[in-house]
Amino acid sequence: MVTNNDTIIKIEHLSKAFGDKVVLDDINLDIRRGEFITLLGPSGCGKTTLLRMIAGFLKPDSGVIMMEGNDISEVPPHRRPLNTVFQRYALFPHLNVYDNIAFGLKLNKVPAAEIESRVRKSLKMVSMTDYEDRDVNSLSGGQQQRVAIARAIVNRPKVLLLDEPLAALDLKMRKDMQMELKQMHQELGITFIYVTHDQEEALTLSDTVVVMSDGKIQQIGTPIDIYNEPTNSFVADFIGESNILNGTMVCDREVEFIGHKFECVDEGFGNNTPVDVVVRPEDIYIIANAENAKFTGTVKSCIFKGVHYEMFVETDNGYELMLQDYNAFEVGSTVGMFIKPSDIHVMAKERTCNTFEGKMLSATTVEIMGGEFHCADCGLAEGESVYASINFDRVELLDNKEDGTVMGEIEFILYKGNHYHLTVLTDSGEKVYVDTNDIWDKGDIVGISVDISDLHISKRV
Amino acid sequence: MKKFFAQTYLWLLLALLYAPIIIIGIFSFTEAKVLGNWTGFSTKLYTSLFSGGVRHSLLDAIENTFTIALIAAAVSTILGSIAAIGIHNMRGRKRQAITFLNNIPMLNPDIITGISLFLLFVSLGVTQGYATVVLAHIAFCTPYVVLSVMPRLQQMNPNIYEAALDLGATPFQALRKVIIPEIRPGMISGFILAFTLSIDDFAVTIFTIGNQGLETLSTFIYADARKGGLTPELRPLSTIIFVTVLLLLIIINVRARRAARKQENI
Numbered sequence: 062m063v064t065n066n067d068t069i070i071k072i073e074h075l076s077k078a079f080g081d082k083v084v085l086d087d088i089n090l091d092i093r094r095g096e097f098i099t100l101l102g103p104s105g106c107g108k109t110t111l112l113r114m115i116a117g118f119l120k121p122d123s124g125v126i127m128m129e130g131n132d133i134s135e136v137p138p139h140r141r142p143l144n145t146v147f148q149r150y151a152l153f154p155h156l157n158v159y160d161n162i163a164f165g166l167k168l169n170k171v172p173a174a175e176i177e178s179r180v181r182k183s184l185k186m187v188s189m190t191d192y193e194d195r196d197v198n199s200l201s202g203g204q205q206q207r208v209a210i211a212r213a214i215v216n217r218p219k220v221l222l223l224d225e226p227l228a229a230l231d232l233k234m235r236k237d238m239q240m241e242l243k244q245m246h247q248e249l250g251i252t253f254i255y256v257t258h259d260q261e262e263a264l265t266l267s268d269t270v271v272v273m274s275d276g277k278i279q280q281i282g283t284p285i286d287i288y289n290e291p292t293n294s295f296v297a298d299f300i301g302e303s304n305i306l307n308g309t310m311v312c313d314r315e316v317e318f319i320g321h322k323f324e325c326v327d328e329g330f331g332n333n334t335p336v337d338v339v340v341r342p343e344d345i346y347i348i349a350n351a352e353n354a355k356f357t358g359t360v361k362s363c364i365f366k367g368v369h370y371e372m373f374v375e376t377d378n379g380y381e382l383m384l385q386d387y388n389a390f391e392v393g394s395t396v397g398m399f400i401k402p403s404d405i406h407v408m409a410k411e412r413t414c415n416t417f418e419g420k421m422l423s424a425t426t427v428e429i430m431g432g433e434f435h436c437a438d439c440g441l442a443e444g445e446s447v448y449a450s451i452n453f454d455r456v457e458l459l460d461n462k463e464d465g466t467v468m469g470e471i472e473f474i475l476y477k478g479n480h481y482h483l484t485v486l487t488d489s490g491e492k493v494y495v496d497t498n499d500i501w502d503k504g505d506i507v508g509i510s511v512d513i514s515d516l517h518i519s520k521r522v
Numbered sequence: 523m524k525k526f527f528a529q530t531y532l533w534l535l536l537a538l539l540y541a542p543i544i545i546i547g548i549f550s551f552t553e554a555k556v557l558g559n560w561t562g563f564s565t566k567l568y569t570s571l572f573s574g575g576v577r578h579s580l581l582d583a584i585e586n587t588f589t590i591a592l593i594a595a596a597v598s599t600i601l602g603s604i605a606a607i608g609i610h611n612m613r614g615r616k617r618q619a620i621t622f623l624n625n626i627p628m629l630n631p632d633i634i635t636g637i638s639l640f641l642l643f644v645s646l647g648v649t650q651g652y653a654t655v656v657l658a659h660i661a662f663c664t665p666y667v668v669l670s671v672m673p674r675l676q677q678m679n680p681n682i683y684e685a686a687l688d689l690g691a692t693p694f695q696a697l698r699k700v701i702i703p704e705i706r707p708g709m710i711s712g713f714i715l716a717f718t719l720s721i722d723d724f725a726v727t728i729f730t731i732g733n734q735g736l737e738t739l740s741t742f743i744y745a746d747a748r749k750g751g752l753t754p755e756l757r758p759l760s761t762i763i764f765v766t767v768l769l770l771l772i773i774i775n776v777r778a779r780r781a782a783r784k785q786e787n788i
Contacts, residue, residue, distance in 0.1 A: 118687075137687070138684070138687040139687045139688070151679050153700055154704065155704060164686070164691075168689065169690055213689075216689065
């Protein structure tokens with residue numbers, strides 16, 4: 062548990078690019094002494110890069126990493142007072158368990174008697190007593206990871222870095238190790254910085270979760286904050302199961318979505334503002350009696366998940382919602398549902414349409430996303446800088462990538478109850494957001510085209 | 523029937539391959555001056571080879587051969603290992619290019635290597651002798667060491683170098699305490715390979731040995747044969763060298779097999 066608020070590591074404006082690809086984009090983060098902080102995100106989000114920079118294996122392009130008030134950005138890894146537990150253990154194959162753990166102590170010229178007692182103590186800490194003389198190659202994955210943890214903590218680092226340490230273990234072993242890590246963190250009282258792509262693991266272990274995507278921090282908060290109050294639809298979708306829906310804030314404390322008006326607790330969005338609404342599947346109450354319910358629906362599927370049943374329900378207005386309940390409801394039956402005001406989470410929309418910066422090539426053609434698009438004559442001359450906007454549902458995606466004006470790759474898919482909201486990355490590196498009913502897969506290469514009447518041009522000043 | 527022919531073919535081939543060396547082996551145990559005459563079993567040629575009663579120059583040649591091989595193998599093992607680590611840390615195109623450049627000298631005919639080294643030493647005005655032979659041998663042995671160390675580096679967990687740094691090792695300590703123990707088997711194989719290549723070499727040696735009267739085994743035998751008739755002591759000598767090389771090869775193979783078995787167990 063965190064006992065005080067003093068900052069041990071302070072990261073300011075940290076950026077890193079590999080070639081053209083930006084992997085970390087202006088990261089700012091304060092890590093408090095003694096806390097268990099988790100960097101969480103899908104693969105390629107930059108979390109491992111950030112950890113490797115803290116460890117000193119990578120140099121930032123810009124920005125600083127401060128540790129206890131000193132800039133350590135230029136300090137080589139062997140002089141940083143922190144230790145790392147690697148994903149693939151990285152034990153030294155030519156040394157036995159004892160010598161692996163004693164490696165750091167011997168380098169620091171710790172007296173032999175002290176090495177002996179510290180190695181034994183840390184072996185005990187990871188429940189590996191009596192394994193000193195074993196060849197590390199003969200150990201199981203879980204045992205190797207225990208030795209790797211012992212090898213790191215025996216040096217009494219101020220900060221322990223863990224790079225997906227449990228990713229290679231099977232589920233049962235992973236659960237056991239999670240509990241042990243948590244306990245170890247309490248006993249040692251040092252700061253843990255943990256990297257994982259497993260949101261459940263992050264919520265279970267951490268004092269603070271840092272959700273990352275695309276090299277940026279999306280949200281920093283306690284597990285409960287992150288779960289209950291996600292700041293955007295990426296976080297809401299990534300953490301746990303959720304129904305993410307388009308809505309409109311009618312006025313303070315009233316929001317309309319799935320064709321119904323609901324009482325909620327959010328204020329200050331302004332009247333008739335488009336918003337995103339998040340409702341967790343366990344927060345939708347379901348009853349067999351449809352008459353007294355807020356809204357009704359038909360059960361489409363019902364699957365037993367161990368503790369609860371997971372159901373998909375099509376509502377009276379044609380939206381599909383995911384629900385979890387302890388009771389099963391028959392497929393095809395009509396059910397009633399309601400949602401408590403405090404369980405409705407309203408988020409400001411990051412954008413309501415696509416906007417691109419472009420340039421007029423002639424009075425009726427505009428260059429955007431690295432391609433030439435036809436547009437209605439708006440009286441602007443060749444060479445003028447313009448903004449072009451396109452509504453989400455007016456972008457056309459084509460199977461045959463050559464048929465589009467430009468090409469793109471589907472990067473992210475979000476189901477919004479009655480349609481998909483796709484993020485498509487164009488070859489020019491821009492993002493196009495598309496609402497569609499068609500089913501696409503992540504990674505599909507598509508052609509993008511826009512009808513002449515759907516492209517709205519305005520002059521850029 | 524098919525199996526019988528396959529077996530016969532195999533044994534015939536092996537017999538043809540090994541007949542010359544076996545004949546020399548057999549005739550090393552007789553005293554006859556001319557190869558092919560059997561005048562009864564004797565180990566006199568072996569004793570006279572080592573008593574030095576026959577020719578001092580032969581013993582000198584043997585000594586030169588082995589010291590050159592040792593120095594060349596040792597130096598090329600060090601150079602080759604360092605080069606392999608460097609190449610391993612390169613990425614993409616650059617790595618491909620350097621690996622390609624490393625392979626060319628191995629494919630290049632020895633005679634070309636010999637002539638070009640000869641011309642190099644002449645143009646630099648270096649007096650040719652012991653030092654130039656050693657340098658030449660280092661030059662053609664090093665690529666083989668690189669080739670035998672590279673696979674060890676590729677098998678290595680890429681994080682262990684970082685793990686060593688993380689635990690407080692300087693880059694040099696990490697190299698000495700972690701990287702070298704990991705690639706040691708490759709270095710030993712490379713050393714043995716370089717050693718046998720050096721002992722074996724004639725083409726490069728003859729062009730770089732100069733005319734100061736220095737002889738290695740291969741140049742001595744060549745000169746001896748041209749003078750007419752091989753010295754009988756070469757028979758036991760050839761036998762000893764063959765057996766030595768055979769033993770080294772067996773050691774290399776056993777090591778390789780052990781390493782492979784260990785890899786399987788992990």
